[in-house]
Amino acid sequence: MTANDNGGLRERKKAATREALSAAALRLALEHGPQNVRVDDIAEAAGVSPRTYNNYFSSREAAIVAAVAAERALRVGAALRERPADEPLAEAVIEAVVSQYDEPGLPAGELLKLVASTAGLRTEFVGTVAAIEQPIANAIATRTGDEGLAPKVLAAAVSAAARVAVENWIRPAEDDEEQAGGSLLVVPSGSLPDLLRKALASVAPALEAADPAAP
Amino acid sequence: MTANDNGGLRERKKAATREALSAAALRLALEHGPQNVRVDDIAEAAGVSPRTYNNYFSSREAAIVAAVAAERALRVGAALRERPADEPLAEAVIEAVVSQYDEPGLPAGELLKLVASTAGLRTEFVGTVAAIEQPIANAIATRTGDEGLAPKVLAAAVSAAARVAVENWIRPAEDDEEQAGGSLLVVPSGSLPDLLRKALASVAPALEAADPAAP
DNA sequence: CCACAAACTTGCGTGCACGCATAGATTCGC
């Protein structure tokens, strides 16, 4: 094989198209407001057909959020595998998750306002957190050697806890919504890493109970 | 007020319409296969306009699954509140959840095959489990007096665990899918109550750690 | 009993997601 998963022209083109779509989506959303951006506009701005848009993203919101979520979730698996093997499971998981939702690239300012104040984008953004579940389940299964339900359940619990943290982080000021209005108070609840640690602390006992290293 | 939330004509009609839609949806799905049922067909069979269908159910699958899910999830809140106050939190939650997913009305036979072998219905059915989250969060908040994140996180973890249990219960035989084919092996993983207990046991330590009754 | 308010139904229009078939690009094997 000349190239299959990385340097190949095909792969690079796909990545470029995805990137172009995502960037165009975000730019248009910021320019005209997320409600005023049609899928066709995004496709056109990226130079592909509308049909192709849906080959890359399965919803109008997905492309916008992808520009902001930056596959953060997918990297949790790698982060977890790289933690020292003698670290307690709970600590490893918590640090791996928090590390991916630390400062760099997190929506802030205009971006955050955009996502937080639009129902569809908020839902989509919160939904991206679920992507951490599979990688974590695999990592826990490897660590514990358990082949049953437990790793899946624990990963689901961790993912759910992270989701709650993100929900509470990005919760808008309840009343105002949509409409590019004026000053909406968002993210009053503290930093995301702090929220994540608080949330994950509640499920930590379950991880500890499943940790073969510290019975 | 003559009637507002129960005996009123309006409420009864709404309930009847909802029931009619749900029943029609299920019947048509069983008769012609879920893929061959249009929203318009369901609406017509129930004697309402297609537009009205979407006033009651937000997706084509929702009506079918509603006929099977029977608001099981919503009753978890009531079940939990009715558990003795001196029972440990973990036990109360587990029993409340399991009690609602016990025998009566669970999809079985043709029904189960229908739901399990259709991707859309499976997703929708699994999704109904999430409805237990809010009630459980409220109940835990009441029990523990905690007003912060913990109850939400724990409820999310419980809900996630239950979801994993249901996913594994209803998992089809991997290969065959859709198409009213012949004998597909579904639900090989044991009874749902057993799966739920196994799954919830993994998150129980987190509940115990938050239980004020047993510090 | 009647008029007004509140809630529900319906038709219409729009945007969206996606299966399918075809044409075009890239990669593979030799």
Place this chain on the structure above:
DNA sequence: GCGAATCTATGCGTGCACGCAAGTTTGTGG
């Protein structure tokens, strides 16, 4: 290099979800 296998882009058609603005039914107060 070259042809075949594989993957991607696109157009078309269908079904679906939902906002909106009447029109209709049900509930409330006098």
